Amino acid sequence: MAEVGIAVRDLQFNWPSGAKAIKSCSLEVPRGEFWMLLGTNGSGKSTLLRLLAGLLAPTSGEIRVLHPVGFVFQNPDHQLVMPTVGADVAFGLVEEKLPPATVRARVEEALGAVNLQSLQRRPIYALSGGQKQRVAIAGAIARQCEILLLDEPTALLDPDSQLDLVASVHRLVKTRGITALWVTHRLDELNYCDGAFLLDNGSLVDRGEPLRLKQRLMEVDKAAS
Structure with missing residues (x-):
């Protein structure tokens, strides 16, 4: 069995107001792989990444990550x-x-x-x-760093720079054995990852092969339009 770089079990996080941001989430990212975290705005992607980085403390549940951890902000x-x-x-x-x-x-x-x-x-x-x-x-x-967490790092970049950055991270993961989790809503970035998670309203609703998830989200977008 592949060694795990990131492991989350029954994770929950509530804001001080009592609002639930993460609802009983469990996931694993194999060591040395590049995974992406998908979801609409407000789905809990950035909150989950900050929990993994230790920037927020969970309400309940377990987080295990290899250290050191590097965090790359959107800006x-x-x-x-x-x-x-x-x-x-x-x-x-x-x-x-x-x-x-x-x-x-x-x-x-x-x-x-x-x-x-x-x-x-x-x-x-x-x-x-x-x-x-x-x-x-x-x-x-x-x-x-053993773990690299990236919170929509291409959000402020032009299209060419977006793909250049995601390709660079993919290359680093494969050549250095870093474990990376990348938050995005850009479906073209899924072409570079080993797997993906889909969050919806604080819950993990799908995971697995990136092209399958890409197709699912494209069908959802098509239906919504």
Whole structure:
């Protein structure tokens, strides 16, 4: 049986108001695979991702994830804090108290993995949206994260940059054995993943082969129109 990178059992999460955001959700993502989390706005996708990242505490249930965990926000400006590309990637290593030579090697290797090595000294403000997202991913690689959680990372990108980013993450998963869970509502992104989950109103209603789920959602959209 394949080792599991992310495991959730009977997870529930209620907001302080009492509103149920996640309702008894159970799922597994095999280690070293790239899965996507689908659903309409308000279905609970981002809430579930934040629970997995430890940014929210569950009301009940069990969460098991490999560590370290990297989280990539929809808007990279919410997590890039240093003035240059190299400095931002290095910033995430401060707590490890590594020798400077090790930090430099980790930064260079991580930027090479996302094809940004030549931009190490580039100011963050001078980057495109897609480049900023790849800097955020490089930060997780530098920290040697086992799990990569991405909350609609292509939402603010143009179509070409969207597919370039999802292809980059797919390549990283396959070459480095990272386990990734990517939140999206873009059906074309399903072409790059190993499997997908479908959330509806806080409940997991389907899971499995991405092309089957893509076809299901296309039929739903067609019926709605």
